[in-house]
Amino acid sequence: MKELRACRKCGRITRDLKCPECGGETTLEWDGYIYIIKPELSLLAKKIGKSKEGEYAIKTR
Numbered sequence: 001m002k003e004l005r006a007c008r009k010c011g012r013i014t015r016d017l018k019c020p021e022c023g024g025e026t027t028l029e030w031d032g033y034i035y036i037i038k039p040e041l042s043l044l045a046k047k048i049g050k051s052k053e054g055e056y057a058i059k060t061r
């Protein structure tokens with residue numbers, strides 16, 4: 001888990017230096033793992049503004 005990075009822009013979890021979703025810069029400094037399966041049905045997804053399925057960080061620094 002420690003090797004995982006999160007996008008500073010959209011919070012997407014990835015192992016790459018660049019976000020596969022939006023091309024933004026990723027960081028190792030993040031908190032709060034969330035997996036969104038059905039964003040259209042998820043209140044949590046709406047709350048944190050995610051519209052795509054996948055793994056996200058709630059907070060990045």
Ligand SMILES: [Zn+2]
Nearest residue numbers: 007010019022
């Ligand atoms: Zn991103």
